[in-house]
Amino acid sequence: MKTIIEPFRIKVVEPIRMTTREQRQAALAAAHYNVFELAADDVLIDLLTDSGTGAMSQEQWAGVMRGDESYAGSKSFFAFRDAVRNVFGYEHVIPTHQGRAAERILFELVAGKGSVVPNNTHFDTTRANVEHTGARAMDLVADVGRDAAAEHPFKGDIDVARLEALIEEVGPARIPLGMLTITNNAGGGQPVSMANARAVSEVLHRHGIPLFFDACRFAENAWFIKQREPGYADKSILEICREMFALGDGATMSAKKDGMANIGGFLATNDGELAAKARNVLILTEGFPTYGGLAGRDLEAIARGLEEVLHEDYLNYRIASTAYLCDHLHDKGVPVLRPAGGHAVYLDAARFLPHIPRHELPGQALACALYEEAGIRGCEIGTVMFGENAQMELVRLAIPRRVYTQSHIDYVVESVLDVFARREELRGMRITWEPPALRHFTAHFEPLP
Numbered sequence: 001m002k003t004i005i006e007p008f009r010i011k012v013v014e015p016i017r018m019t020t021r022e023q024r025q026a027a028l029a030a031a032h033y034n035v036f037e038l039a040a041d042d043v044l045i046d047l048l049t050d051s052g053t054g055a056m057s058q059e060q061w062a063g064v065m066r067g068d069e070s071y072a073g074s075k076s077f078f079a080f081r082d083a084v085r086n087v088f089g090y091e092h093v094i095p096t097h098q099g100r101a102a103e104r105i106l107f108e109l110v111a112g113k114g115s116v117v118p119n120n121t122h123f124d125t126t127r128a129n130v131e132h133t134g135a136r137a138m139d140l141v142a143d144v145g146r147d148a149a150a151e152h153p154f155k156g157d158i159d160v161a162r163l164e165a166l167i168e169e170v171g172p173a174r175i176p177l178g179m180l181t182i183t184n185n186a187g188g189g190q191p192v193s194m195a196n197a198r199a200v201s202e203v204l205h206r207h208g209i210p211l212f213f214d215a216c217r218f219a220e221n222a223w224f225i226k227q228r229e230p231g232y233a234d235k236s237i238l239e240i241c242r243e244m245f246a247l248g249d250g251a252t253m254s255a256k257k258d259g260m261a262n263i264g265g266f267l268a269t270n271d272g273e274l275a276a277k278a279r280n281v282l283i284l285t286e287g288f289p290t291y292g293g294l295a296g297r298d299l300e301a302i303a304r305g306l307e308e309v310l311h312e313d314y315l316n317y318r319i320a321s322t323a324y325l326c327d328h329l330h331d332k333g334v335p336v337l338r339p340a341g342g343h344a345v346y347l348d349a350a351r352f353l354p355h356i357p358r359h360e361l362p363g364q365a366l367a368c369a370l371y372e373e374a375g376i377r378g379c380e381i382g383t384v385m386f387g388e389n390a391q392m393e394l395v396r397l398a399i400p401r402r403v404y405t406q407s408h409i410d411y412v413v414e415s416v417l418d419v420f421a422r423r424e425e426l427r428g429m430r431i432t433w434e435p436p437a438l439r440h441f442t443a444h445f446e447p448l449p
């Protein structure tokens with residue numbers, strides 16, 4: 001098989017800045033060993049997140065110029081609405097400034113004290129917005145989805161038996177909706193199968209409970225279905241997306257992921273009553289219903305992004321580049337979460353640094369070592385982020401869309417291997433200061449002697 005190449009050439013370049021090890025050591029110390037506190041200009045390869053960090057196409061930039069900034073009834077809104085309807089098939093499309101704004105509006109309207117929201121795994125903003133209403137967020141991902149090493153095609157699937165048991169236990173009246181996150185970001189970017197979505201839809205609807213998708217990476221999920229699920233190899237990505245969304249009643253979306261844009265999101269649903277209420281909240285907090293929290297130019301960029309993300313050459317390259325990084329590290333014995341997900345590779349810091357106990361924050365130590373070694377910024381997802389509730393000690397290397405080339409990724413592989421070769425020299429970390437909530441963003445650390 002031939003090399004899978006980037007299906008684009010480069011028209012505008014953004015220089016990245018080389019630094020010396022001494023400069024990086026100084027920058028780390030000044031940032032209190034928290035990579036979120038580093039200036040992006042001091043980072044060479046930034047794998048902190050794939051959210052809003054992608055490169056836009058020439059058509060998206062042309063759309064930016066054509067953006068209609070009318071307050072009401074903007075042409076750009078209709079382009080955006082039609083692009084969402086084309087893929088999702090939902091009648092009502094409500095633009096928001098990010099995914100979390102769509103979540104806040106949705107859960108404010110449907111959830112509250114005493115209600116329970118099941119999901120495969122709630123993303124952190126989704127969980128926070130559910131819990132903010134007083135409701136309980138339940139993660140029901142199947143057991144295989146919690147096993148870092150298990151090779152399984154659909155580790156994002158919900159455990160349907162546990163979903164049925166939950167409905168039995170609390171009663172359908174207390175479950176305003178069920179959610180499926182595609183792909184399952186907090187569970188390693190692992191996909192959900194069509195069969196599982198169908199089963200979840202069937203169970204929920206049998207009890208009169210709507211199904212909503214957290215659709216941030218819907219195109220990556222559809223690509224995995226096409227590759228891995230029997231019966232889908234000959235279907236187009238658009239057909240797969242439409243089949244999946246037809247199983248549900250609505251979706252929340254961050255356009256910063258598979259919207260291929262730098263900002264934006266939306267809430268979409270077939271429920272006219274819910275949509276009418278959502279528009280009222282929208283006007284209060286985001287903006288008029290034909291722009292939400294966005295400029296007309298943003299709506300244009302998303303409209304084109306939602307079309308471009310369906311291209312198979314793009315998805316083939318996208319998923320291949322993530323797998324390339326994951327497989328090369330795995331082949332050299334580096335412990336990584338398997339198999340590769342869609343948008344990120346996760347180093348298993350607990351197995352990478354077995355001499356550093358969990359309370360000495362192996363993920364934080366590894367994230368800092370990678371920056372010091374090579375100017376690469378990844379993000380701890382473990383005890384620093386989740387405290388005692390952490391299920392694993394991971395360092396996530398998220399891949400921005402259409403930004404880095406294969407040689408950048410080769411450099412990342414080499415750099416991780418360099419750190420792996422001297423892993424026994426690495427020491428743990430301790431927290432010297434932390435805020436009351438979401439400590440990973442701003443906590444201070446110091447290396448242990």
Ligand SMILES: *Cc1c(COP(=O)(O)O)cnc(C)c1O
Pocket residue numbers: 051097098099100101123125126181185186214216253254255256257264265
């Ligand atoms: C990013 C993300 C969100 C939140 O979207 P924002 O645009 O960052 O507010 C919600 N769910 C999932 C699965 C995400 O990846």
